[in-house]
Amino acid sequence: TLYTYPENFRAYKALIAAQYAGGNVKVCPNFVFGETNRSEAFLKKFPLGKVPAFESDDGKYIAESNAIAYYVANQQLRGSTDVEKAQIIQWLGFADSEILPASCTWVFPCLGIMQYNKAATDRAKEDVKSALNALNQHLLTRTYLVGERVTLADIGVACTLLHLYQYVLDPTFRKPYQNVNRWFTTIVNQPQVKAVIGDFTLCVKAAEFDAKKFAEFQGSQGKDAKKDAKKEKKEQQPAKKAEKKEAPKEEPAELDACEMALAEEPKSKDPFDLLPKGTFNMDDFKRFYSNEEESKSVKYFWEKFDPQNYSIWYAEYKYPTELSKVFMSCNLITGMYQRLDKMRKQAFASVCLFGEDNNSTISGIWVWRGQELAFTLCPDWQIDYESYDWKKLDPASDETKKLVEQYLSWVGTDKNGRKFNQGKIFK
Template sequence: APPNYFRAQRVEIAAAYSGFKLTKAKYEPGKTDSTLVKKGFPAGCLPAFESGKEQLFEANAIAQFVANEQLRGGSGNSANVAQFANWSDATFVPPMTAWVLPCLGVTRPDAGQIEAAKAQVAAGLKFLDSYLATRTYLVGERITLADVAVACDLLPLFQHAMGPEQRRPYANVSRWFNTLVNQPEFKRILGEVKLADKAGEFSQARYDQLRQQSGGKKDDKKQAKKEEPKKKEAAPKKEEPKKEATATAADESEKKKEDKDPFAKLPVGTFNMDEFKRVYSNQDIKTVAIPYFWQNFDPEHYSLWYCEYLYPEDLRLLFMSSNLIGGMFQRLERMHKHAFGSMVVFGENNKSTISGLWFWRGQGLAFELSEDLQVDYESYSWRKLDPKSDEAKKLVEAYFLHDEGDFGDKKFARGKIFK
C-alpha cells in the first residue's frame, strides 16, 4: 500500500493487536500497480496482501485475516463487526474525499461537493453519537475491528477538515475516538494523533506546491477558480391576476410522486432496466449482456452519453480519483432505477483521467431533472451518442467490459459500475 494510506492503517493496527508479523513491501507508483495486476489482483485495489498462497485485497478482508478472535468479534458478533466496517466505508469515505482533499491542497474545492459531503458526514456522526451514548465500544465490551475500521475512516476528517466547533456536537464520538487512538496498539501505528485546531481550508500555495512537485504548472491566477457553466436566467414572470388555490388531492399526490422520483414525468418506454442489470451482473458480459442491451435498447425513450472529467490536472493518486467516482455515485442514488453507468480511471498516479459511458431514461441530461442530482455533473463534459454509430458500439463494448475492455492507448487503472 502507499505510505500512510488510511485504508491500510486498520490492517496494521489489527496486526499490532494480534501479533501477526506483517511485512510492508515498498510501494512504487505505477510499477507496483502493474505488478499486482500481473499477480492476479484486481486493478487498483489497495491495500493488497499475500501470505503463502493466500491473496487478499480490500482493507477489511485483510484486517480480518491478520486479526485475532477478539478483534473479529467471536462467533456471536462477527456479523455486527462486519456491519460497522462496511457501513463506515460507505458513509464516511466518499464524502471524506470531497472534503479533506481540498484541505490538503490536493484538489481545488468544489463548493457543492463539499456541502454535500458535510451533510453526509454529519448524518453519519449523528447516528454514531446516539449509538455510543450508552456504549464504550461499537460491538461488545472490548475493542473490535468495528472500532478500528470506523476510527481509521474518521481520522482524516478529524485531523484535516473538522475543527473543534464541528466536532463538539458529537461528544460521545469524540470520547470513543480519543479512547481508541490513545491505545498502545493504535499509537504504535498512528503515533500521537493531533486533531485539527480549526476547520480545514483550501491553500492555493499548498496546491501550487503539490502541482509543481508532480510536474504540473503553477496556477497563473492568485486564486484559481473553475469556470462554472453559466446557468440560464429564468425569464421574468408576467404578472397575472391572482387566482384562488385549486390544487386537488390528485395534484398533491402527483407532486409528491415527482419529488420522490425525478423521472416520473418521462415516458416509460420498453427497455427493462432491472432485467438488463440482472443479466449484466449474472451472465457473461461480452456474449450475453452486450447483445441483450442492443437487442432491447429503446432509443426513443432512452439515451446514451459519454463523459470526461474536466479537470484532470487536479487528479493525484489513483485511489483518490476512484473515491471521486464513488462519491458521485452515492449522490446519484435516486437515478438507480433509471440509469446505468461505467466510469473508468485511466493512467497512473499524478497522471490520470476519468471518463465514462452512461445510458438512462429520457433524451436530455438526467441530472437536470432534480437539483440534488447536480452536485457533480458540471465537473464533466457530456456528449450524447448516436446509438446507431460505430463509435457508440465500440464505447458500449469497452465500458461495459470494464477492465477487460479495449480502450486503445488508454491504460485502465480502476473503475466503478453504477447499477
C-alpha cells in the same frame, strides 16, 4: 507481506489488527506506488493493481483493506457471536459508504488533491454530521461499537475518521459529538493503535482550500504525466498505453499532500509550560504515593503542596442514572485517563466508583499545575471533562483535607451513602 505506500489509512486497519493479534505483518520496504503496483508480477497477483494488497506466507493473495484486516485479526476482533460478526460487517460498511466519500470530498480539496466545489463540500459536511450523529447516539451508552472490547468495527471506523479529525473537525464542529470524540480518542490512544499511527493530535483549526497549493499539485501531476508518456513511447507498448494513461494517480497524490501538511504542522508543546513551575514536584509525590502507606502519602502531600501554583479540584460525573454495570463504569474512568495521557506529567487524580451495579456514582480529586481548569489549555483534553461537574477546592479548608484523605485512601461513602467500590489512579 503488505503492499502499501506510507501513511495509508486503509492499510492502518490491517496493521492495527495485526498488533492486537500478535501477528507479524511485514510492509514491503521497496514498494513504489505507480510502479510496483503496475508491474506484471504484481498484476498477476492483484489484477486491479490497488493497494493495500496482502500476500500471505503460504502464497495466498488478498485485496481490499477490510478483508486483509479480517484475515490478520484474532477472534476478539472478528466478534465472538454471529450477531457480533454481522454488526462488525455493518460498521465497516458504514465507514466505507457513509463516512469515506464525504471525508474525501471535504478533506482532499483542503490538501490540494482535488478542486474545491462549494456545493459538494457543503453536502459533504452535512453527510459527515449525519454520520457523526448516528455514531454519537449509538455510543451514548457504549464504550465500543460492538460488544465490550475493541473489534474490527472500532478499528475500521476510527481509521476512516482519521483525516476528518486531523484536518477539519475543529473543536466547534466536533463539540456536539462528545460520545464520538470520547470513543475516537480512546481508540487512537490504545497502545496497539499508537504503535501504528503514533501520537495523534486533534484538529485545532480546520484546513481550507488553498488555490495555490492546488495549482502547484496540478503542475507536479502534469510533469509526472509527461514522464509517463515518454516512458510509454520508449517502451513501445501501445496495448498498455491506454491502460497507463487512464490509471488514477490520486493515492500517491494523497500521500504527497498529507506529508506536506504534516511537515507544516508546528511541533506540539506541553501546554503546562506556559504556567509557573512552582515548588511542588509531581513526580516525587507520585513515587511516594506508590511506595508508601496512604496515611503517610496524605501527610507528605500537604507538606509539599504549593497552593500558589497548583490547584485541587473535585469532579463528579453528571449522569449517574446512566451508569449500569460496575465494569462499564470503570471503563469510563480508564478511558478518560487514556485520552488525557499527555496530562500525566503535570497532573494527578484519584477517581472512585461508589455503589454497585445500576446504583453507582463516579467522583474524584484532581491536582494539576495552574489555578484554572486544565482542560481548556489543549483541545485534545476537551473530550470528557464536560461530563463532570468541577469544583475548585480551598487547600486551607478542613473539608478539602478530609476529601483528599478519603480519595487518596479509597475509603468511605459518597454523599448519598453508597460505599466505596473501587478506585483508579491517574499518575
